Amino acid sequence: MHRGKGMKFVGDSRVPQKKGFIPPKDYSEYPHKTEAFLPNFLLKEWMVGAVFLVGFLVMTIAEEPPLEKEADPTASGYIPLPDWYFLFLYQLLKYPYASGDYKVIGTILIPGLAFGALLLAPWLDRGFDRRPLKRPVATLAMLLAIVGVYYLTWESGVTHNWKQAAQQGKIVEKVNIDKSSAGYKLFKENNCVSCHGGNMQGDGPGPSLVGKNLKPDHVADVAKNGVPPNMPAGVFKGTDKELKQLAEFVSKVSKK
Structure with missing residues (x-):
């Protein structure tokens, strides 16, 4: 059979027609409902982000960060507070x-x-x-x-406890403490570290001993008789010679 003018092509309805790619409608066909991603939408997002970034930078410059002193692993009484x-x-x-x-x-x-x-x-x-x-x-x-x-x-x-947290985190002047000395060993052996901290700067329940100008007699009296109600009597366990040695060491460290 030769192809001629009267030939017709009949499609079978049982065979599904393969749909091609149908492009989405242009955003211009939806007035006031959508817009182009580039540059309209993205530019607005960048502008809003820039405003918040500038505001955040201004706040960080105007407000001093609440820094605390260096962490001390020996401070067992430290009260932590996350962000x-x-x-x-x-x-x-x-x-x-x-x-x-x-x-x-x-x-x-x-x-x-x-x-x-x-x-x-x-x-x-x-x-x-x-x-x-x-x-x-x-x-x-x-x-x-x-x-x-x-x-x-x-x-x-x-x-x-914001008051105690402010005191324990307060940045104080660093002092050179000879931790190999006999006085510091007595300070540590009598469990003074748990209250006053390893650097004697009040990292626990007790106050800082740095920069207080404490006299040896006063230190010896407090170590022996305590300061009610925060510090009980009889904390120091040692001889009178060791008590004098501890008092002189603490007094030396406490000088401004």
Whole structure:
């Protein structure tokens, strides 16, 4: 059969027609609803980011950072305080059933459940409505998270001993302490380090001994008789000769 003028091609409806690439409509067809990503949208994002960056830089220049003295591993009485965005977790670890023998609950279980709920949010609530009342699961979860984080952060700031924290973190003048001397050995043997710190700068419950101009007689009296109610009597355990040696050492370090 020769191809001629009267030949017709008939398509079989049972064979699906392969759809080609359908380009999306141009953004200009949606007036006031969308815009080009480059440069319109991206430029606006950069401008907003630049404003926040400049504002942050101005705040860091205007406000002096709250620096503290160098960390001392011998300071057993130091009260730590994390940055503000971790205060709620810090407060959580103060409760009986989230710390101590139950620390796994406060460090792993509760944060794990919170982050797990956040990861599963798209499957827990698959509604398309934007009204909060129409999406009770997502709304309730978000409200619980906001209230919990806000309350724990507030409680952490209220219960923290800011006065003691300011004293223990205060930057003081460095002094050269001969830690190999007999006086420092007596200072350490009588457990003075736990209150006054290894550098004698008040890293624990006790005050700093640096720059106080303490007299040897006063140091000996305090070491033997104490200072109620913070320091009990009988802290020093040694002979009178050792007490005099300790007092002279502390007095020498305390000179301005």
